Amino acid sequence: MKKFDCIVIGGGMIGAASAVSLAQLGLTVAVVEKFAPKSFLAEQALDLRVSAISLASQQLLMQLEAWQQIHDWRICPYQRLAVWEHELAYTEFNATDIEQPYLGHIIENRLIQLALWQQFNQHPNITLFCPEALVSFSDNTQTNTIDVELTTQQLSARLLIGADGANSKVRTLANIGLTGWDYQQSAMLINVETPIFQDNITWQHFLPTGPVAFLPLAGKSDLGGYASLVWYHHRDKIKQLVALPNTQLAKAIEIHFPQRLGEIKVLNKGAFSLTRRHANQYYHHKVVLLGDAAHTINPMAGQGVNLGFKDVLALQTVIAEAIAHGESWSSEQVLARYEKKRRSDNLVMMTAMDALYQAFSHPSIAMKLLRNTAFFMSNKLTPVKNKVLKHACGID
Ligand SMILES: Cc1cc2nc3c(=O)[nH]c(=O)nc-3n(C[C@H](O)[C@H](O)[C@H](O)COP(=O)(O)OP(=O)(O)OC[C@H]3O[C@@H](n4cnc5c(N)ncnc54)[C@H](O)[C@@H]3O)c2cc1C
Incomplete structure (x- = not known):
């Protein structure tokens, strides 16, 4: 059985970023992914799946040394963001209001994933298992590790990271419950x-x-x-x-x-x-959840993967601190610190998206008036508007 410090199930944007971030700490990491992304060719048509990447996510991708490659492939910056229902309540946010060159970039999801996969080659402590899939896992109390069965082989590690998306098998097998619903x-x-x-x-x-x-x-x-x-x-x-x-x-x-x-x-x-899905816990024994495996949000404000990147940074930070203090970095105390850093921030964003969804689904004239007044007022209240903007960009 091959042994690692961490096994990451899912090599999407969040799993790949987490693998590189943990390899940067000197840990050995296995990444398990079902499907390899297609290589980039400049003449390829643009992918359908794109994300609005915030300034905070850009900083993380820079730290993981993936940003320059994404930038060299293709990327579209935007400086302004407009929202309105009635033309009279048209509200525009501008990067110059918060002294930034951009508010963010629109990037194809696959290119973010590919650039992070390129970084796997720069870290000899990362091993990629692809195509491979998770079958099951069990706690090994003798070795204090988690034994993971894949379709064709077995691995073991101190920590299992579920970054396998909204329908996370890791989450199900760890018996971590969910709250959530499907939108209409x-x-x-x-x-x-x-x-x-x-x-x-x-x-x-x-x-x-x-x-x-x-x-x-x-x-x-x-x-x-x-x-x-x-x-x-x-x-x-x-x-x-x-x-x-x-x-x-x-x-x-x-x-x-x-x-x-x-x-x-x-x-x-x-x-x-x-x-909308929110895991009742972000960790259980030697298992921890990141990205859509932990939370799936209405994409109305383009925040899903940005929240996932914040998870990646939080997990890297708590593990780095534990290593620096000579603590057991994979212990439940350390994973609890990760959850503490992330749960309320994710919940606030999910609740804000729901409030927006509910407010705009309401057909009454009074509600419409209220919505447009709110937009109109937010345009006038510059400090409030800039605070909201900074939070959306992840730089507050
Ligand atoms: C319409 C729409 C628009 C969106 N727009 C934005 C946006 O503008 N900005 C933004 O921030 N977010 C946006 N999002 C959200 C964003 O797409 C997700 O938050 C993001 O893709 C989650 O990344 P992830 O790596 O956690 O999960 P995923 O992208 O789902 O990756 C999971 C990976 O795990 C692999 N996997 C799954 N099960 C297994 C297994 N058993 N074994 C091995 N591998 C496995 C999968 O193959 C996949 O590669 C949008 C979402 C939607 C639906």
Whole structure:
């Protein structure tokens, strides 16, 4: 049986970042992943799965030495973020208000994962097992380790990290319960060519049926540029929309999205159901959960993976402190410190997203007036607006 300090189940953005962060502390790490991401080629079409990466996440990716590679591949910075329901309550946040060059970058998830996987090669203490999958694990009380059975081999470690996403098998096998629910809405992601080229802005327009959003993407197209559109709507409606031929979908977009989008060409599309999940505990014995395995949030404000990166940094910090103080770094006391650092922050963000979702799902005229007054006032109250902005960027 091969022995490691840590075994990370899931080599997605969060698992890969966690592996590199723990290898930086000198620990030996095994990463177990079912599917290898496709290599990057400059001529490849833009992926459908993209994320708005905050300044705090950028700092972590820099610390993990993955940022420069992502930057060299393709990346789209944005300086402004606009939200509105009624045009009179249009609110715009600007990076200059918080003395930053950008508010964040829109990046393809796969490129973040790939750049972190490249870092595996820079750390001889990381071993990648791919394609491989978790089957089961058990506590070994004699050796004080956790024995992990994969599809074709067995590994053992002092700590097992579940970074295997929203339907985490690690979480289920560790008997860690969940609270959560499915939202009535789904999200449709649509990659389009747009007449807008690198407008440096991402926007979200709230409609009675759910928000529609625009995220700029890297590159220049025949029409101008590229963008990722997000269309939130009732699940059944999204099912219908995703089944439309691209030309008809483009027409539907022109009707429902704000006019500022202009005439677009649909390139690619896909639908995702929205769920909220929060693990009742982030650790149990020698098992710890990170990222979507611990919490899945409504993506309305693009915070999911950013919260996961904060988990990665928190776990690295508590383990580094334990090593520095000669403590047992994989003990439950240390894992409890990780949970303490992260649970309330994740909960606040999840609750804020739910409040936003509920407020904008409410059809009454009074609620609409209240929402727009809130937007209008937030535009006037600069200190409040800047505080919210700093928190969203992860730099408060
Ligand atoms: C529509 C939509 C838009 C979003 N937009 C944003 C955004 O703009 N900004 C943002 O911050 N977040 C966004 N998110 C959230 C973000 O995508 C997730 O938070 C993020 O992908 C979670 O990363 P993860 O590594 O924790 O999990 P995942 O990305 O799910 O990775 C888990 C990995 O584990 C592997 N795996 C699973 N089970 C096993 C097993 N048994 N054995 C081995 N490997 C296994 C999987 O193959 C996968 O590679 C969005 C989400 C959605 C649905």
